[in-house]
Amino acid sequence: MDFGTLVGIVAGLGLVIIAILSNSGLGLFVDLPSMMIVVGGMSAAILVAYPLNELLRVIGL
Secondary structure: OOOOHHHHHHHHHHHHHHHHHOOOOOOHOOHHHHHHHHHHHHHHHHHHHOOOOOOOOHHHO
């Protein structure tokens, strides 16, 4: 992995954590219906993009 990638990931996560903890707390960032839309949409997009036998093979790893 490139060092710049590692720095970018750490910096991005750090900024998100600082933003969450600075003023409002975690409660404003967790919303069950929104999480269901994101996870459901992501799952549906993956199922559309890849054949089912490939997905089952990857899950088996």
